[in-house]
Amino acid sequence: MSDSKRRLRPDPKRSPYLLWIFCFLVIPWLPINGFYIFLAQTFFYTLIAVIGLNLLLGLSGQMSLGQAGFYALGAYGSALTALKLGWPIPLSIAFGTVLAGLGGGLVGVFALRTRGLYLAMTTLAVGYVLDILAQRWIGLTGGAMGLSAIPQIEFGQTKSGPVVFFYFAGAAVIVIQLLSDFIHDGRFGRNLRAIRESEVFAASVGIQVSRWKAGIFAFAAALAGMGGAFFAHQSGFVGSDAFTVRLSIALLIAAVVGGLGTKSGPFLGTLILLGIVEVIAGIDKYGLFIYGLILVTVLLAFPKGAAGVLDKLNTKLGLSDKDTRLLEDPKSSSKQQRSELALSTSIVQGASLCIQSISKSYSGLKAVDTVSIDVLPNTVHGLIGPNGAGKSTIINMIAGVYRPDTGRITLGDQDISALSIADRANLGLARTFQNLQLIEGITVLDNVMLGVKHQQSYSKDFFDWLFKNSLENKERQESINILNFLGLDHLADRLPGELPYGHRKLLELARAIAQRPRILLLDEPIAGMNTQEAKEIAQVLLKLRHLGITIVLVEHNMEFVMSVCDSLSVLNFGRLIAHGTPEEIQNNPTVIEAYLGTGVKKT
Numbered sequence: 001m002s003d004s005k006r007r008l009r010p011d012p013k014r015s016p017y018l019l020w021i022f023c024f025l026v027i028p029w030l031p032i033n034g035f036y037i038f039l040a041q042t043f044f045y046t047l048i049a050v051i052g053l054n055l056l057l058g059l060s061g062q063m064s065l066g067q068a069g070f071y072a073l074g075a076y077g078s079a080l081t082a083l084k085l086g087w088p089i090p091l092s093i094a095f096g097t098v099l100a101g102l103g104g105g106l107v108g109v110f111a112l113r114t115r116g117l118y119l120a121m122t123t124l125a126v127g128y129v130l131d132i133l134a135q136r137w138i139g140l141t142g143g144a145m146g147l148s149a150i151p152q153i154e155f156g157q158t159k160s161g162p163v164v165f166f167y168f169a170g171a172a173v174i175v176i177q178l179l180s181d182f183i184h185d186g187r188f189g190r191n192l193r194a195i196r197e198s199e200v201f202a203a204s205v206g207i208q209v210s211r212w213k214a215g216i217f218a219f220a221a222a223l224a225g226m227g228g229a230f231f232a233h234q235s236g237f238v239g240s241d242a243f244t245v246r247l248s249i250a251l252l253i254a255a256v257v258g259g260l261g262t263k264s265g266p267f268l269g270t271l272i273l274l275g276i277v278e279v280i281a282g283i284d285k286y287g288l289f290i291y292g293l294i295l296v297t298v299l300l301a302f303p304k305g306a307a308g309v310l311d312k313l314n315t316k317l318g319l320s321d322k323d324t325r326l327l328e329d330p331k332s333s334s335k336q337q338r339s340e341l342a343l344s345t346s347i348v349q350g351a352s353l354c355i356q357s358i359s360k361s362y363s364g365l366k367a368v369d370t371v372s373i374d375v376l377p378n379t380v381h382g383l384i385g386p387n388g389a390g391k392s393t394i395i396n397m398i399a400g401v402y403r404p405d406t407g408r409i410t411l412g413d414q415d416i417s418a419l420s421i422a423d424r425a426n427l428g429l430a431r432t433f434q435n436l437q438l439i440e441g442i443t444v445l446d447n448v449m450l451g452v453k454h455q456q457s458y459s460k461d462f463f464d465w466l467f468k469n470s471l472e473n474k475e476r477q478e479s480i481n482i483l484n485f486l487g488l489d490h491l492a493d494r495l496p497g498e499l500p501y502g503h504r505k506l507l508e509l510a511r512a513i514a515q516r517p518r519i520l521l522l523d524e525p526i527a528g529m530n531t532q533e534a535k536e537i538a539q540v541l542l543k544l545r546h547l548g549i550t551i552v553l554v555e556h557n558m559e560f561v562m563s564v565c566d567s568l569s570v571l572n573f574g575r576l577i578a579h580g581t582p583e584e585i586q587n588n589p590t591v592i593e594a595y596l597g598t599g600v601k602k603t
C-alpha cells in the first residue's frame with residue numbers, strides 16, 4: 001500500500017464485526033442448553049454497561065463508582081413503564097436508557113466540578129443515594145421484595161423468548177460497540193483524551209471542556225441504564241439488592257481488567273468478569289474479596305489489561321499495525337515547499353492584539369501592573385524581561401487562563417476579556433506552553449489533528465465514519481501538510497514519547513498551526529533547544545509570519561528574539577519599561593540597565 005493511501009486509510013477495523021455477526025447468527029442454533037443462551041444475554045447487557053464505563057474512565061479519565069445507581073435507574077424505569085403503563089418492551093428499554101442518561105447528565109453538571117478522588121467519592125455517594133431510594137421507596141420499587149412479573153421478551157411463544165432476547169440484546173451490543181469504536185477512532189476520542197491529559201490544554205484547542213465531560217458522563221450513565229433495563233426484562237424481577245456498590249465495582253473491574261481506553265477491552269473484561277462470577281458462584285461470600293484481589297493483581301502485573309496483553313502478542317506475531325510506520329526522507333525541500341503552498345491556502349489572516357491597562361495580583365503580589373501593548377497584524381512581537389517580570393502571566397491573561405483584575409484585551413475588533421479559554425481559541429487564539437502539552441497515548445499525527453477545526457456538525461460524523469471517513473481523511477491530509485512543513489511527516493505514526501525534545505517542541509507548534517490561528521502565542525518556544533534547532537524554529541516563525549499569522553512570544557534567548565521579532569515590549573517587576581523595535585530596545589539605557597546589560601547583537 002502506498003504511503004499516502006496508508007496515511008489516509010479509514011481506521012475503523014471492521015473485521016471483528018463480521019465475527020460478531022457470525023457468532024450472533026450461529027450460537028442460538030447450536031445444540032447447547034438454555035443456560036448458555038442466558039449467559040450470552042447476560043454477557044451482552046453487561047458489556048453495554050462496561051463499554052460506557054470504559055469510555056468515561058478510559059478516555060476522559062473520569063472515575064465513576066456510581067454506575068450501579070444508573071443501572072438501577074434504567075432497570076426501574078423500564079420495568080415500571082412496561083409493568084404499570086403497558087409500554088412495549090423496546091420502548092420501555094429506550095425510556096430506561098434515556099432516564100439513566102438524564103440522571104447521569106444531571107449528576108455530571110454538578111459533580112464534574114470535582115476531579116480525581118473527589119469525583120470518585122461523589123459518584124460513590126450518588127450510587128448509594130440511588131440504592132437507598134430503591135430500598136426505601138417501597139411504593140414505587142417494592143424495596144427488597146422488588147417488582148415481579150415484569151414483561152419478558154416472548155413474542156407470542158415463551159419457548160422462543162430467550163432466542164429473541166439474545167438477538168435483541170446482541171443487536172444493541174453491535175450498535176453500541178460501533179458507537180464506541182467511532183468515539184475511539186476519531187475526533188471524539190481525541191477530545192476526550194485531551195481532557196484527560198489537561199483541561200486547560202483541552203480548552204486551549206477550543207474544546208468546551210465542561211460540556212464534553214457532562215456529555216460523556218451522561219452517555220456512560222445511559223449505557224449503564226440500558227444494561228439495567230435489559231437485566232430487568234431478562235429476569236422478570238427487579239429487587240433493590242441487585243444494585244449495590246458491588247455491582248459498580250464489578251463493572252469497574254471488567255473495564256480495568258479488559259484494558260482501559262482500548263476498543264476491545266470491554267469485550268475481554270466482561271468475558272473474564274462473567275467467567276469469574278461463574279467460577280466463584282459457589283463461594284459468593286468471598287466474592288467482593290476475590291474481585292478486589294483480581295483488580296490489584298491485574299493493575300500490578302498487566303497495567304494495560306487483557307487488551308494490552310493481546311496487543312503485545314500481536315506485535316510478537318508481527319500482526320501489529322505499528323509495523324507500518326512511515327519512514328521517508330525527513331527533509332525533502334520540494335515536499336516542504338509544496339506543503340507550504342498547501343498551508344498558505346488554509347491560513348487565516350492574522351489579527352491585531354490590543355492590551356489596555358491590564359493588571360493582575362496574586363494574593364497581594366502585583367505580578368502585572370497596568371500594562372498596555374499593541375501588536376500589529378502579521379508581525380512578530382516579543383515580550384521580554386527578567387525572571388518573574390510577569391511575561392507568562394500576560395500570556396495566560398491573553399489566552400484566558402487568568403482574568404485580568406483590571407483592563408481589557410481586544411482581538412481584532414472583538415473584546416475577549418470576559419471570554420473562556422475555549423471561546424478565545426475558537427476565535428483564533430492558539431498557544432504553546434512553557435511545559436510541553438502533548439497527548440502521549442496517541443500518535444504524532446493525531447496530536448496535530450487535535451488542533452484542526454471541526455468543519456461540520458457532530459451529528460454527521462458517525463455516518464461519515466461508517467461509510468466514507470472523508471472528513472477524517474481531509475483533516476489527516478491537512479495535518480500531514482503541517483507536519484511536512486515542519487519536516488516531521490516521517491514521524492507521523494510515532495508516539496510523542498518516542499520523539500527527542502526538539503521534535504516534541506515542533507510537534508506542539510504543529511498542533512497550534514493546525515488551529516489556523518489569527519494570533520499565535522508562544523511561551524519560550526526554544527527553551528531547551530540547541531543552536532541549530534533554535535535557528536530552524538526562527539526560520540519557521542518567519543515563514544509563518546510571511547503566511548500572515550500574528551505571533552506573540554516570550555523568550556529569554558536574546559539572539560533569537562532580536563532575529564525574529566518586529567517589535568518588543570520589555571517588562572520589569574510587572575511594569576512595562578520599554579516598547580519599540582529590536583534596535584531601539586537594544587539601545588535603550590533603561591532596558592540595558594534592568595535586563596540586557598551590554599553585548600546583545602542583532603543577528
Ligand SMILES: Nc1ncnc2c1ncn2[C@@H]1O[C@H](COP(=O)(O)OP(=O)(O)OP(=O)(O)O)[C@@H](O)[C@H]1O
Pocket residue numbers: 362365367385386387388389390391392393394
Ligand atoms: N499562580 C501564581 N500564584 C502566585 N504567584 C504567582 C503565580 N504565577 C506567577 N506568580 C508570581 O508572579 C510573578 C510573575 O510571574 P511570571 O511567571 O508571570 O513571570 P515571568 O516573567 O514569566 O517569569 P519567568 O521568565 O521566570 O517565567 C512572579 O513573582 C511569580 O512568582
